[in-house]
């Protein structure tokens with residue numbers, strides 16, 4: 165009977181998935197905190213399936229090695245599949261299934277948290293008052309009331325984010341390759357080209373998937389057209405933006421603030437603890453762009469934790485069990501991901 169190896173199984177993964185997985189598939193599940201990549205694919209020897217998260221690598225080289233050790237199924241416990249070479253998987257006869265939706269509230273609520281924290285400088289207030297500084301200089305925010313929120317990508321998370329901001333009484337503008345009636349009817353949102361969204365908005369939040377067509381869609385050219393002082397939020401994928409262009413815009417003041425839950429080169433960095441390492445050792449893993457983003461006072465970084473609520477974890481666990489069960493039953497796989505034709 166097929167067995168499954170969970171890569172990148174941090175404690176929260178074990179807490180939320182070990183018991184339900186072992187109940188559904190007794191003796192057929194193993195967890196490791198090791199990240200999946202070409203060097204670690206050999207660990208999947210003896211497992212017909214692996215279960216990966218957002219930063220586990222499944223490029224062509226990894227797929228080749230996974231295939232050599234007999235892997236036939238990649239279960240993704242996330243929505244995005246930008247790190248999986250779907251064509252390589254298809255060529256090797258490896259199926260891929262994902263969790264296409266889980267608590268959409270989790271990510272949308274994180275967007276609200278980042279906007280509020282950056283705007284009202286909660287992070288600075290907290291650090292200041294802990295140290296005994298109760299002054300107000302540098303803490304001026306703005307009312308969200310009447311301001312314009314730009315949403316790029318108006319699928320489930322873009323729409324849910326619009327819903328969360330209703331109480332702030334903002335105007336909505338948006339961009340997507342497909343227009344959505346809910347955005348227009350329920351939120352009175354206006355669709356416009358992405359350049360106009362950036363030129364009109366006080367805050368822009370990104371909710372498009374990372375694909376060839378969206379890679380670096382936020383670049384120096386687009387940011388040059390942005391409204392001065394724009395706040396940018398990215399809870400989608402780091403590769404949607406050209407990180408250096410964002411750093412330059414933050415340094416010039418074109419962007420007033422940046423809330424990032426994802427980072428272009430997060431793969432070897434996020435979900436790991438570097439606190440015990442001195443700067444020289446840290447910088448073997450980090451890059452100077454991340455170091456610079458960390459140093460900017462108008463940037464808040466969360467470690468790809470936007471999804472991380474109890475409700476989302478329960479949904480991820482349920483759907484992953486269903487995906488594996490369908491594979492074991494040789495049934496049609498509801499959430500299979502195939503390469504584009």
Ligand code: NAD
Pocket residue numbers: 243244264271316317318319320321322339340341342371372373374377378399400401425426468469470471472
């Ligand atoms: P979705 O498929 O429901 O919506 C994506 C939308 O993007 C669609 O409406 C699509 O038409 C649009 N789109 C496609 N190409 C576009 C383009 N070139 N320009 C503008 N829009 C374009 O997906 P979703 O559930 O809303 O999730 C969006 C993304 O959020 C996921 O792909 C994933 O990368 C990311 N995500 C991040 C986290 C996190 O924890 N940070 C969690 C879940 C999802």
